[in-house]
Amino acid sequence: MSQARNPYEIHDYPSRRPTGVGPWTLAFALFGGTIAWTVHLIAGYSVANYMCGDAVAVWILHGLTVVALTVVALAFLTALRVVRHATRLPKGERTPEEDRDQFLASGGLLLAGLGFMAITFGEVAVVVAGCTP
Amino acid sequence: MTASTHGQPVSERLSSLWERPRVIDHIFATVDHKRLGVRYMVTAFVFFLVGGTLAGMMRTQLAVPENQFLGPESYNRIFTMHGTTMIFYFATPMLTGIATYILPLMLGTRDLAFPRLNAFAYWVFLFSGLFIYTSFLVDEVPDGGWFAYVPLTGPNYSQGLGMDFWTLAILFLGISTTAAAINFVVTILRMRAPGMAVQRMPLFLWGVLDMAFTILIALPSLTLATLLLALDRTFGTHFYDPAGGGNPLLWQHLFWIWGHPEVYILLLPSLGIISTVVTAHARREVVMYPLVAVASVAIGILAFGLWVHHMFSTGLDLLPISFFSAASFTIAIPSGISIFAWVTTIYGGRVRFSPAFMFALGFIVTFVIGGVSGVMVAMVPFDWQVHDSYFVVAHFHYVLVGGVVFPVFAGLYHWFPKITGRMTVPTLGHGAFWLIFLGFNITFFPQHILGLLGMPRRVYTYAEGLGWDTYNAISTAGYVVLGLGIIVMVFDFLWSMQRGEEAGDDPWEADSLEWATPSPPEPYNFAHLPIVHSRTPMWLDRTPERGGQLDRIEDPMDDGREVVTTSVLDAAPDAVLRVPEPSYVPLFAALALTVAVVAMLVEVYPVSVAGIVGLGALLAVWLWRSPAPAPERVNQIRDRVHLPDVRIAGPHSLGRWGMIFFIVTEAVLFGSLISSYFLVRGSADEWPLGGIAEPELILPAILTALIVLSSASMFWAQRQVEGSADRNPPLGMLRLALVVSLALGIAFLSLQAYEFHRSEFGPSTNAYGSLFFMITGTHAAHMGVGVLLIGWTLLRTWFVSHEPGQRSDVPNVALYWHFVGVVWLVILSVVYLGVRGL
Ligand code: HEM
Numbered sequence: 001m002s003q004a005r006n007p008y009e010i011h012d013y014p015s016r017r018p019t020g021v022g023p024w025t026l027a028f029a030l031f032g033g034t035i036a037w038t039v040h041l042i043a044g045y046s047v048a049n050y051m052c053g054d055a056v057a058v059w060i061l062h063g064l065t066v067v068a069l070t071v072v073a074l075a076f077l078t079a080l081r082v083v084r085h086a087t088r089l090p091k092g093e094r095t096p097e098e099d100r101d102q103f104l105a106s107g108g109l110l111l112a113g114l115g116f117m118a119i120t121f122g123e124v125a126v127v128v129a130g131c132t133p
Numbered sequence: 134m135t136a137s138t139h140g141q142p143v144s145e146r147l148s149s150l151w152e153r154p155r156v157i158d159h160i161f162a163t164v165d166h167k168r169l170g171v172r173y174m175v176t177a178f179v180f181f182l183v184g185g186t187l188a189g190m191m192r193t194q195l196a197v198p199e200n201q202f203l204g205p206e207s208y209n210r211i212f213t214m215h216g217t218t219m220i221f222y223f224a225t226p227m228l229t230g231i232a233t234y235i236l237p238l239m240l241g242t243r244d245l246a247f248p249r250l251n252a253f254a255y256w257v258f259l260f261s262g263l264f265i266y267t268s269f270l271v272d273e274v275p276d277g278g279w280f281a282y283v284p285l286t287g288p289n290y291s292q293g294l295g296m297d298f299w300t301l302a303i304l305f306l307g308i309s310t311t312a313a314a315i316n317f318v319v320t321i322l323r324m325r326a327p328g329m330a331v332q333r334m335p336l337f338l339w340g341v342l343d344m345a346f347t348i349l350i351a352l353p354s355l356t357l358a359t360l361l362l363a364l365d366r367t368f369g370t371h372f373y374d375p376a377g378g379g380n381p382l383l384w385q386h387l388f389w390i391w392g393h394p395e396v397y398i399l400l401l402p403s404l405g406i407i408s409t410v411v412t413a414h415a416r417r418e419v420v421m422y423p424l425v426a427v428a429s430v431a432i433g434i435l436a437f438g439l440w441v442h443h444m445f446s447t448g449l450d451l452l453p454i455s456f457f458s459a460a461s462f463t464i465a466i467p468s469g470i471s472i473f474a475w476v477t478t479i480y481g482g483r484v485r486f487s488p489a490f491m492f493a494l495g496f497i498v499t500f501v502i503g504g505v506s507g508v509m510v511a512m513v514p515f516d517w518q519v520h521d522s523y524f525v526v527a528h529f530h531y532v533l534v535g536g537v538v539f540p541v542f543a544g545l546y547h548w549f550p551k552i553t554g555r556m557t558v559p560t561l562g563h564g565a566f567w568l569i570f571l572g573f574n575i576t577f578f579p580q581h582i583l584g585l586l587g588m589p590r591r592v593y594t595y596a597e598g599l600g601w602d603t604y605n606a607i608s609t610a611g612y613v614v615l616g617l618g619i620i621v622m623v624f625d626f627l628w629s630m631q632r633g634e635e636a637g638d639d640p641w642e643a644d645s646l647e648w649a650t651p652s653p654p655e656p657y658n659f660a661h662l663p664i665v666h667s668r669t670p671m672w673l674d675r676t677p678e679r680g681g682q683l684d685r686i687e688d689p690m691d692d693g694r695e696v697v698t699t700s701v702l703d704a705a706p707d708a709v710l711r712v713p714e715p716s717y718v719p720l721f722a723a724l725a726l727t728v729a730v731v732a733m734l735v736e737v738y739p740v741s742v743a744g745i746v747g748l749g750a751l752l753a754v755w756l757w758r759s760p761a762p763a764p765e766r767v768n769q770i771r772d773r774v775h776l777p778d779v780r781i782a783g784p785h786s787l788g789r790w791g792m793i794f795f796i797v798t799e800a801v802l803f804g805s806l807i808s809s810y811f812l813v814r815g816s817a818d819e820w821p822l823g824g825i826a827e828p829e830l831i832l833p834a835i836l837t838a839l840i841v842l843s844s845a846s847m848f849w850a851q852r853q854v855e856g857s858a859d860r861n862p863p864l865g866m867l868r869l870a871l872v873v874s875l876a877l878g879i880a881f882l883s884l885q886a887y888e889f890h891r892s893e894f895g896p897s898t899n900a901y902g903s904l905f906f907m908i909t910g911t912h913a914a915h916m917g918v919g920v921l922l923i924g925w926t927l928l929r930t931w932f933v934s935h936e937p938g939q940r941s942d943v944p945n946v947a948l949y950w951h952f953v954g955v956v957w958l959v960i961l962s963v964v965y966l967g968v969r970g971l
C-alpha cells in the first residue's frame with residue numbers, strides 16, 4: 001500500500017504568510033451593512049407603528065437613520081480596506097487566504113451598498129409621509 | 134487508482150461497503166443520497182402532474198362564462214389543493230431532491246452529512262403528501278386557500294376535517310423540510326472537497342446553502358402559525374379569535390414571515406441551477422462570480438424584509454409599510470446583478486443550445502417580466518388596485534413557473550445524463566421547451582389584462598359581457614399547449630432512460646466535480662476523493678503537471694464508510710469520519726410519526742401518544758450507536774492520511790454542527806412565539822385579560838434556580854468528557870453529573886406541572902391563557918425532551934464504550950440543555966416579570 005501524501009502538502013492551506021486580517025474584521029466587513037439595515041428596519045417599523053403621534057417619534061426615526069448609515073459607511077470602508085490589502089500583490093502571487101478575504105470583502109461591499117439603499121428608501125418615506133398619527 | 138487494499142480491488146471493496154446486495158434493503162433501508170434524490174424528484178414530479186391536473190380543471194371551468202363544470206365549493210377545494218400541492222409538495226421537494234442528488238457529487242464527497250436523516254425526511258415528505266391527499270377519499274378536502282387566512286379557516290367558519298388535514302399535513306411536512314435544510318447546511322459547510330474554499334464554491338452550492346438557511350429561519354413561523362391554528366380548531370384556544378382577546382392579524386404576520394421568503398427559498402436554488410447550466414452550456418465561468426454568489430446571500434436576507442407587503446390592503450399605516458416597500462425595491466438589485474451576469478456570460482460564451490440551456494433562457498426572459506410586474510405590485514397604491522385580482526395570479530405564476538419550474542426543468546435536462554447514464558433526445562427536448570414556454574405565456578399573459586379589467590381571483594365563474602370571455606378562453610387554450618409540452622417532456626425522459634445514447638462521464642464537458650464520476654455514479658461516488666485547486670476544477674485543475682487528472686487523496690479510505698470533513702471557510706481537511714450504514718429505522722420512525730398524525734386528525738389521542746412514544750424509542754435506537762471508528766482506527770487514519778487532528782467529538786463532529794443549526798431554528802420558533810405574545814398583548818386593553826391575576830413569582834423563582842443549577846451540572850458533565858482527551862474516562866464523575874442534572878430537570882417538570890394544575894385559568898379561558906400555556910408548555914415539552922436525552926446519555930455510559938475524546942453525545946445534549954435554560958430566562962422575564970411592569 002502506498003504511503004499517502006500529506007494533504008497539507010498537496011493542499012493549498014494554510015499558506016506561506018498570514019493575511020493580517022482578523023476574523024472579526026472580516027465578519028464586520030461582510031455583514032456590518034446588513035446588520036445595520038436589519039436593526040433599522042425592525043426598530044423603524046416598531047417606532048412608526050407604535051409611537052407616531054409622539055412628537056419625538058420622527059426624531060427617533062431620523063436618529064436611527066443616522067446611526068444605521070454610519071455603521072453602513074464603516075462596514076463599507078472596512079470592506080474596502082480589506083479588498084485593498086488582499087489585492088496589493090499581482091494576481092499570481094496572492095495566497096488562497098487573500099483570495100478568500102477579497103471574495104468575502106467584495107461581498108461586504110455589495111451588502112453594504114444594498115443596506116445603504118434600503119435605509120435611504122426608508123428615510124425618504126419618513127420625510128415624505130411624516131410620522132403623525 | 135486500481136491499487137488494492139484488504140486484498141480486493143478498491144472499487145469492489147468500496148461497493149461492498151456502500152451498497153447492500155438485497156433489493157428489499159435498497160427499497161426500504163437505503164440511505165444513499167442518489168437513490169433518495171431520485172425518489173424525491175420522481176415523487177415531487179408526480180405531485181406536479183396532480184397539481185397541474187387540478188389547474189386544468191380550474192381552467193376548464195373558467196374557459197367560458199357561467200360554466201357549470203365545477204361548483205363554488207369544488208372550486209375552492211381545487212385551488213387550495215392546487216396551490217398547496219405546487220408549493221409544498223412539488224416545488225420545495227423537487228429542489229430538495231435535485232440538491233440531495235447533486236450536492237455530495239458536486240462537493241466531491243460520498244454522501245450527505247446525515248444520511249439516515251435524509252431517508253427520514255424523504256419518508257415523512259411522502260407520507261405527508263399521501264396524508265393530505267386522502268382528504269379526497271373521505272371527501273373532507275381543505276378549502277381555505279393555500280394561505281389559509283383566519284378567521285375563514287378558524288373553528289367558527291370552517292367546519293369539517295378539511296382544514297385539519299391541511300394544518301396537520303403542513304406541520305408534518307415541516308419536519309421533513311427542516312431536516313433536509315439542516316442536512317444541507319452541515320454538508321455544505323463541513324464536507325466540501327479539500328481546497329473548495331468559499332471563494333471556489335460552485336454557485337449552485339451557494340444557492341442551496343442560502344435556501345437552507347432561509348428555511349431554518351423562516352419555517353418556524355409557519356410551523357407556529359399552523360400549530361396555533363390547529364389548537365384553535367381542536368382545543369378551543371383563542372390565539373386568532375378576537376372574541377377571546379386573540380388577534381386574527383397574527384396569522385397573517387406569522388404566515389407571511391414565512392410566505393414571502395418561501396418564494397425566495399424556491400428561487401435561490403433555482404438561480405443556482407441557472408448558473409450551473411449557463412456555465413456548462415455557454416462553456417464559460419459566470420462573470421462577476423463574487424457578486425453573483427453574494428447576490429444570492431443578499432436575496433435570502435432581504436426576503437425577510439418583505440413580509441408585510443402582502444398585507445397592504447389590511448389597513449396598516451402607510452409609514453410602517455414603507456419600510457418594507459424599501460426592501461422590495463432593494464431586492465431588485467441583486468436579482469438584476471445575477472441577470473446581468475448571466476446575459477454577459479452567454480454573450481461572450483460558446484453557447485450550446487441544448488434543451489437545458491433553452492429552459493435557462495426561458496427562465497431569464499420570464500423572470501424579467503415577473504420582476505417588472507413584481508415591482509408594480511410592490512408599489513403601494515398600485516397594489517390597492519390589483520390586490521386580489523388576476524393581475525396577482527399572473528404575477529405569481531410568472532415568478533413561480535418562470536422562476537422555479539423552468540430552472541427545475543433546465544436542471545433535469547442538464548443532469549439527466551449523469552443520473553441515468555443516457556442522453557435525452559434533442560428534438561423532443563426542444564419541442565417540449567417551445568410548447569411549454571409558449572403555452573405558459575399564452576396561459577398567463579392574458580391574466581395580467583384580466584386583472585386590469587377587474588376580474589377578481591378565486592371566483593369559480595363570471596358573468597358574460599364583462600370583456601373577460603376572450604382572455605379566459607385564450608388562457609385555457611394556453612393550458613392545453615403547456616400540457617402537451619409536459620407530455621412530450623415526460624415521454625422524452627421515459628424513452629431516453631432506456632434507449633437514449635450512452636452519455637459517458639462528462640457529456641457536456643462541464644466544470645464541476647459531479648462530472649468526474651461515471652454516469653450513473655458508483656454507490657460511493659468517488660473511489661479517491663478529489664482535491665480542488667480552482668473554482669472550475671474540471672476545466673482548470675486537470676493540468677499537464679497533474680497528468681491531466683484531478684488531484685485526489687490517494688488513500689481510498691475504505692475501512693468503513695469514510696469521508697473527509699473540512700473547515701468552514703478554507704475547506705482545509707480536519708477529520709475523517711464515518712457516515713452511517715443503511716437502516717430501517719428512518720422508515721419506521723416516519724411511520725410512527727404518521728400514526729401519530731392520523732390519530733390526531735381523528736382525535737384518538739392515546740394512539741397519537743403511542744405514535745410519539747414509538748418515534749422517541751426509535752430515535753433512541755437510531756442514535757444509540759454512533760458510527761465512530763474504534764480508537765486504533767483513529768490512530769491508523771491519522772498516520773495514513775496525515776490529517777493534523779482526527780477527533781470525533783467536540784467541534785469537529787458533524788453531530789455538533791447539526792445540533793447548532795437545530796438550535797438556531799428552535800430559537801426562531803421561540804422568538805416567533807414571544808413576538809406573538811407581544812402582538813396579542815399590544816392589541817388588548819388589559820393584560821392579563823379578563824381579570825386573571827398576575828402570575829406569582831415564588832414558584833418561577835424556584836424553577837429558575839433549578840434550571841440554572843441543572844445547566845451548571847450539565848456543564849460539569851461536559852467537562853468530564855471534553856477535558857480528558859488523554860486520561861481514562863472518569864465515568865463515575867460523568868454519571869454523577871448526569872444524575873444530578875436529570876434529577877433537577879425532573880424536579881423542574883414536576884413543579885411546573887403543579888403550577889399548571891393549580892392555575893385558576895386554562896388555555897381556553899382567553900387569549901392570555903392560551904399564550905401563557907402555549908409558551909410555558911412548549912418550553913416544558915422541550916425540557917421533557919431534554920430530560921429524556923440526559924437519561925439516554927446516562928444509559929449509554931454503561932452500554933456504549935468510547936474513548937473519552939469521542940463521546941459526542943454529552944456535549945450535544947448539554948448544548949441543547951443550555952439552550953432550553955436560556956429560553957426559560959427569556960420566558961421568565963416576558964411572561965412572569967414582564968406582566969408586572971404594566
Ligand atoms: C401548470 C400550469 C398552471 C396553471 C394552468 C395554473 C393555474 C392556476 C389557477 C387557475 C389558479 C386559481 C386562480 C384563482 O382562481 O384565484 C391558480 C392558483 C395558484 N397557483 Fe397555479 N397554475 C399552474 C402552475 C402553478 C405552479 C407551478 C405553481 C407553484 C409552484 C402554482 C401555484 C399556485 C398558487 C400558490 C395558487 C394560489 C392558490 C390559492 O389561491 O390559494 N401554480 N393556478
Ligand SMILES: [Cu+2]
Binds near residue numbers: 442443
Ligand atoms: Cu410578495
